[in-house]
Amino acid sequence: MKAVIAFLLVLCHLGATRAWSCQEAPRLYYTRQIEASQGKVLARTSSNRVYFLSGKSWYRLGSVSLKDVSVGPAGIWGVDSSNRVHKFIAGEFLPSTGALLQQVDAGGNGQVVGLTPTNYTYCLRSTYAAPYKGVGSLSWSSMGRVMKDYSCGPRFGCWGVDQSNRVYVSQVSPTTCGSSSWTLVTGFTMSMIDVSTDGSVFGVTTNGLVYQRTGISSHRPQGTSWVSVPMCMAVSSLSYDLGQLWVLTNSGLLLQCSH
Template sequence: MKAIAALLLVLCYVVESSTWECKEAPRLYSIRQIDAGMGQVVAATRYGRPYQLSGRYWYSLGLASLKHVSVGPAGTWGCDSSNKVYKLVGGNWKVVNGQTLQQVDAGGDGQVVGVAPTTNYSYCQRAKYACSYYGVGTLAWTGLTKPLVYVSCGKMYGCWGLDTRNRTFVAKKVNPDTCVPDGWTRVNGPTMQMIEVSTDGEVFGVTSDGKVFQRLGITDSRREGRTWRKIPMCMPISHLTYDLNHLWVVTSSGWLLQCTK
């Protein structure tokens, strides 16, 4: 099996489509989820260990056991297997009392968003409190007015989410000071299992069968974009993130690839 995986990775080195070229990234065994923002890359493994990439090496990030981590203008946030929310403060994870979330995203314009377990209600933490929180007190979260199974925000062009039928929606503007979205607009295209919005407004999605798509034509006046473009990959993908011209993809077999244009 290792020989087969190695062969597939060699093939990935030469995969070049739509100007994307992929190679094996610094290896993190049993990687489950990854997020990049503000020049930083963080990840969580299937065993609930959060890590941060520095150079060619992954380093353990705090002592908490987390299933999902996110980094962005509001800092580094995560949630554990019990759906408790955490923020990294002074190198240690601090519990954020006030709301349980099964997925969290810190990539917005200072605000933090996430999806609650069971109900799939989506919530937002205002930038003022998300950025300044240091582990003391309870935070009140604002509803984003739409049930979602996954949500991601960028600093420039709003928030994107997947509803309970895995259809894609965009809130073209979410006020970071009030967390009030300017409505949700349906974006036609393939059904996704996860969606990623980068700090600079790039949008990528992964379908349930592991295909990767990029949303093209996103501008300030057309924040829903114009069309989806498939990015061929040498293996099915389970998760991805994008920051500063680096597309990081986690394969369904647990390999991490780093793709650039």
């Protein structure tokens, strides 16, 4: 395993560009998901254990196994193998009752959004998400849209990838969960999308290439163009926060990249 990782790192070094410099992140074997927001970095492994990064070391976060986890202004949320939604409270992930979801995103302006097992989008208002202490049922609002990946930011709205890998963006109210019409973002078919707290948007194409959306503003939330972020190998997922792009390759290598 060490020899394989060393070889992959050599490839990454040879493929480095002036725009982005990548190095191996603190090693966590069998990583399947990476999440970063507001200075926090979380990872989920193939055994559905969640870890957080402190310095150069990974530490187990709670004792609950989760198949998806998200961190953002709304806190740390996740879903287990039974699609029950959990919130991280006082050192542990506590389950909630209400909607059953397969994916959650806590990156919006206090609201939490998620996808049901049939890929319908749901939203939890910020007024419900913030005070939730692990007791009582959560009231989720249907957003009436089918997506297979979804990510929100507190500044310029929510982005999603539909069943045909097309990218859309919409403005979502954190207090009402009402949304504007969905705007198609042309250019590439994506497998996933990530929106950071500062409004930056990165996507992974269906063949594992990484692109950043530029020209995003309050007047043009869909931005203007996609700019390539060259990587040394195909990518499965990523997350961006505070100038750091955390990248998980198809081979399981976790990279930390910066300008």
